[in-house]
Amino acid sequence: MISQNVDSVAVPYDTRPGWWRVVRALAATLGGVADTADTLLLLHGPNLNLLGEREPHIYGTDTLDDYVAFATASAAEHGLDVEAHQSNFEGELIQHIHAARNRCAAIVINPGAFTHYAWAIHDALAAFDGPIVEVHISNPNSREPWRHTSVVAPVATGSITGFGKQGYDLAVRAVAASLAAR
Numbered sequence: 514m515i516s517q518n519v520d521s522v523a524v525p526y527d528t529r530p531g532w533w534r535v536v537r538a539l540a541a542t543l544g545g546v547a548d549t550a551d552t553l554l555l556l557h558g559p560n561l562n563l564l565g566e567r568e569p570h571i572y573g574t575d576t577l578d579d580y581v582a583f584a585t586a587s588a589a590e591h592g593l594d595v596e597a598h599q600s601n602f603e604g605e606l607i608q609h610i611h612a613a614r615n616r617c618a619a620i621v622i623n624p625g626a627f628t629h630y631a632w633a634i635h636d637a638l639a640a641f642d643g644p645i646v647e648v649h650i651s652n653p654n655s656r657e658p659w660r661h662t663s664v665v666a667p668v669a670t671g672s673i674t675g676f677g678k679q680g681y682d683l684a685v686r687a688v689a690a691s692l693a694a695r
């Protein structure tokens with residue numbers, strides 16, 4: 514299997530801040546807007562489907578499903594749904610980023626090795642209007658020199674590296690704070 518899609522998980526809408534519920538309820542009443550939670554797109558790039566088996570001394574033993582479940586639980590605390598995809602193909606990740614435009618509130622992305630050279634992912638993210646958090650399980654800056662460059666960082670709202678699975682909770686919190694500040 515070359516691409517893994519993880520179904521989005523609905524969370525109770527009433528976990529959102531009170532003012533937001535009032536705004537959305539008003540919009541739903543006046544304009545027929547669907548009363549749904551905002552969606553966070555969670556993207557994983559190449560080789561991250563092998564989490565749990567791949568270089569466990571660097572990436573630990575949690576699987577990709579564990580990471581997605583962890584991020585989804587964290588997002589639920591902030592009233593966000595998660596739509597998660599993993600792909601080993603740059604173009605497929607780009608398609609997911611395009612599909613998120615005007616639909617998803619924010620993106621959390623671990624681009625894997627694409628981080629270091631995939632300018633097309635940079636450009637796709639640049640065309641997304643919402644908070645973007647780049648997350649890495651390891652700290653690429655403390656590893657081989659070729660990992661020290663991120664072509665994603667310039668178009669990300671911020672980057673979180675080196676905190677393992679905990680970094681995904683930090684990323685979700687950062688997204689929630691960015692959305693609340695808008």
Ligand SMILES: O=C1C[C@@](O)(C(=O)O)C[C@@H](O)[C@@H]1O
Nearest residue numbers: 623625626649650651653660
């Ligand atoms: O595949 C990966 C994983 C990674 O993105 C991380 O999460 O630490 C770091 C990248 O340099 C590497 O190519």
